Amino acid sequence: xxxxxxxxxxxxxxxxxxxxxxxxxxxxxxxxxxxxxxxxxxxxxxxxxxxxxxxxxxxxxxxxxxxxxxxxxxxxxxxxxxxxxxxxxxxxxxxxxxxxxxxxxxxxxxxxxxxxxxxxxxxxxxxxxxxxxxxxxxxxxxxxxxxxxxxxxxxxxxxxxxxxxxxxxxxxxxxxxxxxxxxxxxxxxxxxxxxxxxxxxxxxxxxxxxxxxxxxxxxxxxxxxxxxxxxxxxxxxxxxxxxxxxxxxxxxxxxxxxxxxxxxxxxxxxxxxxxxxxxxxxxxxxxxxxxxx
Amino acid sequence: xxxxxxxxxxxxxxxxxxxxxxxxxxxxxxxxxxxxxxxxxxxxxxxxxxxxxxxxxxxxxxxxxxxxxxxxxxxxxxxxxxxxxxxxxxxxxxxxxxxxxxxxxxxxxxxxxxxxxxxxxxxxxxxxxxxxxxxxxxxxxxxxxxxxxxxxxxxxxxxxxxxxxxxxxxxxxxxxxxxxxxxxxxxxxxxxxxxxxxxxxxxxxxxxxxxxxxxxxxxxxxxxxxxxxxxxxxxxxxxxxxxxxxxxxxxxxxxxxxxxxxxxxxxxxxxxxxxxxxxxxxxxxxxxxxxxxxxxxxxxxxxxxxxxxxxxxxxxxxxxxxxxxxxxxxxxxxxxxxxxxxxxxxxxxxxxxxxxxxxxxxxxxxxxxxxxxxxxxxxxxxxxxxxxxxxxxxxxxxxxxxxxxxxxxxxxxxxxxxxxxxxxxxxxxxxxxxxxxxxxxxxxxxxxxxxxxxxxxxxxxxxxxxxxxxxxxxxxxxxxxxxxxxxxxxxxxxxxxxxxxxxxxxxxxxxxxxxxxxxxxxxxxxxxxxxxxxxxxxxxxxxxxxxxxxxxxxxxxxxxxxxxxxxxxxxxxxxxxxxxxx
Numbered sequence: 001x002x003x004x005x006x007x008x009x010x011x012x013x014x015x016x017x018x019x020x021x022x023x024x025x026x027x028x029x030x031x032x033x034x035x036x037x038x039x040x041x042x043x044x045x046x047x048x049x050x051x052x053x054x055x056x057x058x059x060x061x062x063x064x065x066x067x068x069x070x071x072x073x074x075x076x077x078x079x080x081x082x083x084x085x086x087x088x089x090x091x092x093x094x095x096x097x098x099x100x101x102x103x104x105x106x107x108x109x110x111x112x113x114x115x116x117x118x119x120x121x122x123x124x125x126x127x128x129x130x131x132x133x134x135x136x137x138x139x140x141x142x143x144x145x146x147x148x149x150x151x152x153x154x155x156x157x158x159x160x161x162x163x164x165x166x167x168x169x170x171x172x173x174x175x176x177x178x179x180x181x182x183x184x185x186x187x188x189x190x191x192x193x194x195x196x197x198x199x200x201x202x203x204x205x206x207x208x209x210x211x212x213x214x215x216x217x218x219x220x221x222x223x224x225x226x227x228x229x230x231x232x233x234x235x236x237x238x239x240x241x242x243x244x245x246x247x248x249x250x251x252x253x254x255x256x257x258x259x260x261x262x263x264x265x266x267x268x269x270x271x272x273x274x275x276x277x278x279x280x281x282x283x284x285x286x287x288x289x290x291x292x293x
Numbered sequence: 294x295x296x297x298x299x300x301x302x303x304x305x306x307x308x309x310x311x312x313x314x315x316x317x318x319x320x321x322x323x324x325x326x327x328x329x330x331x332x333x334x335x336x337x338x339x340x341x342x343x344x345x346x347x348x349x350x351x352x353x354x355x356x357x358x359x360x361x362x363x364x365x366x367x368x369x370x371x372x373x374x375x376x377x378x379x380x381x382x383x384x385x386x387x388x389x390x391x392x393x394x395x396x397x398x399x400x401x402x403x404x405x406x407x408x409x410x411x412x413x414x415x416x417x418x419x420x421x422x423x424x425x426x427x428x429x430x431x432x433x434x435x436x437x438x439x440x441x442x443x444x445x446x447x448x449x450x451x452x453x454x455x456x457x458x459x460x461x462x463x464x465x466x467x468x469x470x471x472x473x474x475x476x477x478x479x480x481x482x483x484x485x486x487x488x489x490x491x492x493x494x495x496x497x498x499x500x501x502x503x504x505x506x507x508x509x510x511x512x513x514x515x516x517x518x519x520x521x522x523x524x525x526x527x528x529x530x531x532x533x534x535x536x537x538x539x540x541x542x543x544x545x546x547x548x549x550x551x552x553x554x555x556x557x558x559x560x561x562x563x564x565x566x567x568x569x570x571x572x573x574x575x576x577x578x579x580x581x582x583x584x585x586x587x588x589x590x591x592x593x594x595x596x597x598x599x600x601x602x603x604x605x606x607x608x609x610x611x612x613x614x615x616x617x618x619x620x621x622x623x624x625x626x627x628x629x630x631x632x633x634x635x636x637x638x639x640x641x642x643x644x645x646x647x648x649x650x651x652x653x654x655x656x657x658x659x660x661x662x663x664x665x666x667x668x669x670x671x672x673x674x675x676x677x678x679x680x681x682x683x684x685x686x687x688x689x690x691x692x693x694x695x696x697x698x699x700x701x702x703x704x705x706x707x708x709x710x711x712x713x714x715x716x717x718x719x720x721x722x723x724x725x726x727x728x729x730x731x732x733x734x735x736x737x738x739x740x741x742x743x744x745x746x747x748x749x750x751x752x753x754x755x756x757x758x759x760x761x762x763x764x765x766x767x768x769x770x771x772x773x774x775x776x777x778x779x780x781x782x783x784x785x786x787x788x789x790x791x792x793x794x795x796x797x798x799x800x801x802x803x804x805x806x807x808x809x810x811x812x813x814x815x816x817x818x819x820x821x822x823x824x825x826x827x828x829x830x831x832x833x834x835x836x837x838x839x840x841x842x843x844x845x846x847x848x849x850x851x852x853x854x855x856x857x858x859x860x861x862x863x864x865x866x867x868x869x870x871x872x873x874x875x
Binding site for chain 2: 109114
C-alpha cells in the first residue's frame with residue numbers, strides 16, 4: 001500500500017468517523033440525561049437515512065440542503081420517543097427504559113421495512129458527486145462534505161450546550177436532576193429536549209452515511225452497538241470521550257476492513273470490546289464520578 | 294410497582310388454579326383447533342416457551358439484563374445442526390450436547406461478565422451474540438454460511454420419525470413440561486426468595502450469607518442450558534437451519550415474551566410464548582405491519598403492566614382473598630441457628646478513601662454477651678467500621694478477628710456465614726415481599742432451607758417485636774420504625790454470634806425503642822456480642838455497659854457511659870471547642 005492510498009484510506013476513515021461521532025454524541029447525551037441506554041438510537045440513524053431518501057425523491061436538491069429539514073423532523077421523532085418510551089418510565093429502574101427503547105426500535109425498523117422494503121437504498125449526496133483534487137490527492141466531495149458537515153454540527157452542539165441558557169439547563173439536568181429541579185429547571189422538558197437533540201444528530205448522521213454506505217432497515221442494531229462501544233472506549237458519560245471513541249472505531253474498521261474484510265473487522269471490534277470489559281470492568285477511562293448508571 | 298418487582302410467592306395452592314385451567318384450555322385448543330398449521334404454530338410456541346422459561350432464570354430471578362439468550366439458542370441449534378448434518382448424529386445424541394455446550398460456555402464467561410454493571414453487562418452479552426452471528430455467517434465450512442444447513446435430523450422415538458403434527462407437538466411440549474417443572478423446583482420457596490432478595494437488595498442478600506455471584510452464575514448457566522435445548526428443538530422441528538437463529542430479533546422475541554407474560558414467572562413464559570407466536574396470525578390483516586404491533590405490545594406492557602399478564606391474572610384472582618396463611622406447626626428447633634457468641638477483635642484498623650483517612654488505627658473489642666455502643670460525630674468513621682467488620686470494605690491495614698478467625702479478607706457473605714449479622718443505616722428491606730418473608734430470608738443460606746420452617750421462626754421474632762399483626766403485609770408499605778425493627782428481627786432470628794447495628798434507634802417511637810432494647814438485651818444474654826452505632830446517647834447509655842467514641846477515624850475515649858460522656862476529648866469532639874489538647 002503506497003502512501004497516497006494510505007492517506008485516502010485515512011480520509012475515508014475520517015468521513016466515516018465524523019458520522020459515527022454524531023451518532024455517539026447523541027447516544028451519550030441521552031445516557032447522561034436519563035441514566036439509561038437508548039437501544040433505539042441506531043434505528044433513529046436509520047430513520048434519518050430513509051427520511052433523506054424519501055425527501056430526496058420529492059425535492060431534487062443536494063443533501064446539504066435537506067440536512068436541516070431532516071434534523072428538524074428527527075427532533076420531533078425524538079420528542080415522541082421520549083414521550084412514549086422514557087417519560088412514563090422515569091421512576092423505574094434503567095432496565096425498563098432498555099426494554100421500552102428496544103420496543104421502539106422494533107417499531108421503527110419494521111415501519112421502514114414496510115415502507116421502503118428490505119433492500120439497501122442510496123441516500124442523496126451531500127454536495128454533488130465528483131472529486132476534489134488537492135495535489136496528487138483526490139478527495140471525493142462526499143467525504144469532504146461529510147467531514148465538514150459533521151464538524152459544523154459537533155461545534156453547534158458544543159455551543160448549544162455550553163453557551164445557551166437552554167443548553168446549560170440540559171447539562172444541569174444531566175449532572176444533578178434533583179438540584180436542577182430545586183433551581184426551577186423543568187427537568188422532564190430538558191430530558192425531552194435532549195432526546196430531540198440526540199435524534200436530530202442521529203438523523204443527520206443517517207443522511208451523511210446514506211449516500212456512501214446505503215440505508216437498510218436492519219442497520220440500526222450495529223450502529224447502536226458502535227455508539228455503545230464508543231462510549232465504553234471514551235469513558236461512560238464523557239461526551240468528548242464518546243466522540244473520540246467513535247473516531248477510533250471508524251479508523252479501526254476502515255483499516256482492518258481494507259486489509260481483511262468487513263465482517264472480520266466487526267468481529268475483531270466486538271472481541272476487543274469484550275476483552276476490554278473483562279480486563280477493565282469499569283471501562284477504559286472509568287466512569288464520570290458519581291454518575292448513576 | 295417496578296419492573297424489578299418480585300414474582301410473588303404463591304401463598305396457597307388455590308393460586309395455581311387459574312394456571313391449571315389455562316393449561317387445560319390450551320390442550321383443548323390444540324385438540325379441536327389443530328389443523329396441521331395450527332399444530333406447527335403450537336409446536337413453535339413450545340420451543341419458545343422453553344427458551345423463555347430459561348431466560349426467566351437470569352432476567353427474571355437474577356435480575357440481570359442478559360442479551361445473550363438468543364446466542365445460546367443459536368449455539369444449541371448449530372450444535373444439533375452441525376453434528377446432525379456433518380456427522381450424521383441422531384437428535385437424541387445431539388440434544389444433550391446442545392444443552393451442555395451453551396451451559397459450559399456460559400460457565401466459562403459467567404465470572405467476567407456477571408461482575409459488570411447493568412449497562413456493561415447488557416453490552417457484553419450483546420457483543421457476544423454479535424460475534425456468534427458473524428461467526429455463523431462467515432465460517433462457511435462449518436455452518437454453511439448464509440445458506441445455512443439443510444437436512445437437520447428429525448427426532449426419532451421408538452422407530453418413528455417425528456416430523457410434524459401431534460407426535461412432534463407432544464414431544465416438544467413434554468420437554469416444556471419437564472423444563473417448567475424443573476425450573477419451578479429450582480426457583481420456588483426459599484430459592485425464589487433468595488433471588489428476590491438478591492435482585493432487590495444485594496446488600497441484604499450478602500448480609501444473610503447469600504453468595505450473589507454464585508446465584509447469578511447459576512441462573513446464567515441454567516438460562517444457557519434451556520436456551521440451547523430450545524435451539525436444538527428449533528433446528529430439529531424445522532429440519533433446516535440458518536444464521537437467522539442468531540439474529541437479534543430472536544432475542545427481542547424472547548425478551549418480549551418474558552416481559553409480556555410476566556417477568557420471573559414460568560406460567561408467564563408459556564403464556565407469553567403462546568400469545569406472541571400466535572400474534573402474527575391474529576394480526577394477519579396487518580400484513581407486514583404486524584411486527585410494528587409486536588413492538589407496540591412490548592412498549593405498552595412495559596408501561597402499563599410491569600408484572601406482565603401473569604401479574605394481572607394473579608391480581609384479579611387474588612382480589613378479595615386475604616393473604617393469611619396458617620403456618621404448619623413446627624416445634625421450636627435450633628435448625629439453622631448459630632451457636633453461642635463470638636468475640637470481636639479489631640486491631641489497628643485503617644481505611645482511606647481517595648487519600649482521606651476514614652479510619653486510622655482503630656482498636657476495639659466486643660466480648661461475647663457484651664453490648665458496646667459506638668458513638669462519634671458525623672464523619673468520624675462509625676459506618677466505615679461497620680462496613681469493614683462485615684466485609685463491604687477491605688481494610689488498608691490492621692486485623693479483624695472473630696474469636697480466632699481472621700475475617701478482614703473475607704467477602705460479606707462469607708462473614709455472614711460465620712454468624713455475623715448487621716443492619717443498615719437505611720433499612721434494607723425487600724420491596725414486593727411481606728415482612729415475614731423479609732425475615733425468613735435469613736435462613737436462605739442454610740443447608741436445605743425450608744420456607745415454612747423459616748416463616749414459622751420469623752413469626753416468633755415478629756411476635757417478640759410486637760409485629761405479629763403486620764406479618765403478611767408488604768414490607769415497603771411499613772412506617773420507618775416497623776421497617777427498622779423488622780430488619781433487626783432478620784438480623785437476630787438465627788441467633789447471631791456477633792451483631793452490628795448501624796443507627797437502629799433512628800426513627801423509632803418510644804415504644805419501639807423499648808422493644809429494641811429488650812430484643813438486644815435478650816440476644817446478649819444468650820451470648821451474642823453486640824456492637825451498636827447510634828447518635829442517640831441516652832438510648833445507648835441505657836443499653837450498653839461500655840461506650841467507645843470515635844473522632845476523625847480514631848478512638849478518643851472508651852469506658853462506662855458516664856466516664857465517656859464526662860471525657861474532655863469527647864466533649865470537645867461534640868461541642869467543637871477550639872482548645873488544643875495539651
